[in-house]
Amino acid sequence: MTKPPGCKAIIDSNFALACDRLGLDEELRSLLKTPHRELRVEVPVRMDDGKLKIFVAYRVQHSGVRGPHKGGIRYHPLVDYEEVLALAEAMTWKTAIANIPFGGAKGGINCDPKTMSPRELERLTRAFTARIHLILGPFRDVPAPDVNTNAQVMAWIMDEYSSRHGYTPACVTGKPVELGGSKGREAATGRGVLYAVQSLAREKNLTLDSARVAIQGFGNVGSHAARLLVEEAGCRIVGVSGSKGGVFNPEGLPVPELLKHTRESGSVTGFRDADGISNDELLALDCDILIPAALECVLTGQTAPSVRARFIVEAANLPTTPEADQIFAEQRIFVVPDVLASAGGVIVSYFEWAQNLQQIFWEEEEVNERLRKTMTRAYQEVSDLSQKEGVSMRLAAYMLAISRVAQAERLRGN
DSSP states (O other): OOOOSOHHHHHHHHHHHHHHHHTOOHHHHHHHHSOSEEEEEEEEEEOTTSOEEEEEEEEEEEEOTTSSEEEEEEEETTOOHHHHHHHHHHHHHHHHHHTOSOOEEEEEEEOOGGGSOHHHHHHHHHHHHHHHGGGOBTTTEEEEEOTTOOHHHHHHHHHHHHHHHSOOGGGOSSOOGGGTOOTTOTTHHHHHHHHHHHHHHHHHTOOOTTOEEEEEOOSHHHHHHHHHHHHHHOOEEEEEEETTEEEEOTTOOOHHHHHHHHHHHSSSTTOTTSEEEOHHHHHTOOOSEEEEOSSSOOBOTTTGGGOOOSEEEOOSSSOBOHHHHHHHHHTTOEEEOHHHHTTHHHHHHHHHHHHHHHTOOOOHHHHHHHHHHHHHHHHHHHHHHHHHHTOOHHHHHHHHHHHHHHHHHHHHTO
């Protein structure tokens, strides 16, 4: 498996452009850029065949100036320090844009979960938690699911942490509802994408009923986004793709049947009444809205020229390189950036954390309505700044986030 071009270069470029526009001095830039803590641990796990295997894992706490560090933990064979560092910083800006009281963090274990049994994954998760539990906690660092992790993994983290610190459901979010998780959390990032698309449609006078949407990535985020865009906005999903390829139907894919096919086969490929396409062909589909919802760095200087969508709504973290951004600007393709469009998950994580701390429970309708209000407000604030300053939505989002974190640093006396 080949590592995509560096996502740290993306975050560094976006940060520098925003700081230049804000006129921040070098001292403040250094303070905002430097992580609070970086931890690498080696995690020994006894595999099912009796052999001992050592996994390399990371947790980077980028900023806690606006609240506890917050960010997901991913299990993937391409996880490395640079990726985790970049994604931790992206979380700082994402929580600031949403204006929720968190900082930014990220974690990851270099492993291939698709080749591991549930018992091996549990042993890995518990051993990793045992290695890092001293830097976690409801008011220190609150992990959440990310690529290849889910509510079950979060339950193991909570249990392992609680075995050392007493029962502490607020130590992690994205848990099963039975263990203090929030209703609506599993679909939250996809639902946030829906609300971002609806805000975009209002701003650009785009009729969503039968709007053609292509989604690159059909995991948790992409599949929920597809379902909700059809059910609640009337969109037509013309193409989706996963790690093994994609499918395309210009008349629209029947999303419920596609979801069933994916659950049974493990891939969108081979779905009936659809043509097979590659991931690059998916990115080049003639559509109204393109939603990258997989990993980083898929829209590059090589792939961007073939994009024919009118709008891009980024559901993945850091999917677009600076070279691609320049191409989209020249082609007048409007981009809703990842730090805004993919914020639904961390927003509902905040709701879950708040419910745990107060020992209360919200119904799903209340969670979704609070998410809608928060996403809509965040979109409008970024859009207003974009128009006021005459800059892209991405630059406006980073300017808004960095100014909020910088002000928090000033107020705290750093």
